[in-house]
Amino acid sequence: MNRTKNGSDEMELSRIDHILASEEPLIPSSGFLESVMERVREEAAAPPPIPFPWKRAIPAVLLSAGIFGWAAFELVRLGLLTVGKLSAVGSASLAMPHFSAAAAQPFEPAGWVALALGTSLLSWLLARSLAGRSGLL
C-alpha cells in the first residue's frame, strides 16, 4: 500500500492521487530565460522612482493641521458659548436662536469667509511654489 510523505501518513494513495502526482513536467520554452532577464535588465536600468518631497511638504502639512486645529477649537468654543447663552435665556427662545445671534453679530460670518479665502489663497500659493520649484510649472 502506498502512503504519502510526512504529515499525511494515514492517507492511502488512490487512483486520483496517482493521476495528480504523476504529471509530465513542462520544459520551459527556449526564450523564457532571456525574456525574464530582459525584463529584469529593463527594471534595473530604469531610474528609481521619485521620492515624495517630504521636506517641502512637512511645513504645508503642519500649517494645514494648525489651521484645521484652530478652526476646530474655535467651532467648539463658539458652540459652547452658544449653548451657554441658550441655556441662560431659557427654553422659550430655543425656537429661533439663529436670528437673534445673526442680528447681534452681523459681521461675524464675513470674518469666517475672509479666513477661508485667505487659507485657500495661501494653499494655492504654496502648491504653486512647490510645483514651480520641482519643475512641473
Place this chain on the structure above:
Amino acid sequence: MQAAISAADDLADVNRVLAGDVQSFEGIVRRWQGPLINMAWRYCRDRGRAEELAQEAFLRAWRGLSQWRRESSFSTWLFALAANVFRSELRRFPTVTVPLEAAPEPSGPPTQHNTLSKELSSGAVRRAVLALPQRYREPVVLFYFHEMDLAAAARTMGLPEGTMKARLSRARALLRRRFPQLETEHAEIEFGALNPGKEA
C-alpha cells in the same frame, strides 16, 4: 527535483544580485524556471499563461530579493512568493473553468490496453481540480506539486499543517465523490495486482 538544486548557489547568486550584479539573477532563473512554470501550470493548465505567471513571479522576486530573511530556504521563500503572485493574478484574470459537477467523467474503468481512455480520465481529474472551490483548490495544487509533501505545501501557502491537511482531505473527498469510478478502478487495480494470474 527541487532538492537537487543547490541552496549554496542560490545564496551566492542572491548576494551577488544584492551587491549590484544584475546578471547573477540569471542563475536563479535558470535553476528555478522549471519548478515555477510547472507550479504555475498546475494553477491554470495553460502553458502560455503559466510562463507569463512564472515570469511575473521572477520579477517580483527580483524586486523583493532583499526581503528574503534567510530564516527559511530560498526555495521556500520563492515558492511562497510565487503562490501569492499566481493567486492574485488568477483572481484578477481567472482561467476559464467549468463547475465541478460539469467536469466530464470518464466513461468507465480503463483496461490495461486502453491508454487513450486512461489519458482522458487523467485529464478530467486534473481539470476537475481547477473546478474545486478556491480554498480547496490551492492545497491540492501545492500538495501534488510538492510531491505530496504536506509540510512543504503548508509552508508555501503559509498555513498550519493541520489546516492544510483538513482542506486537503475535504478536497480529496470532493474529487472522490465526483469520480467514483476511479475509486472502483483503484480497487480493481489493487485486486489485479494481488491476483495477477486472473487477468491472463
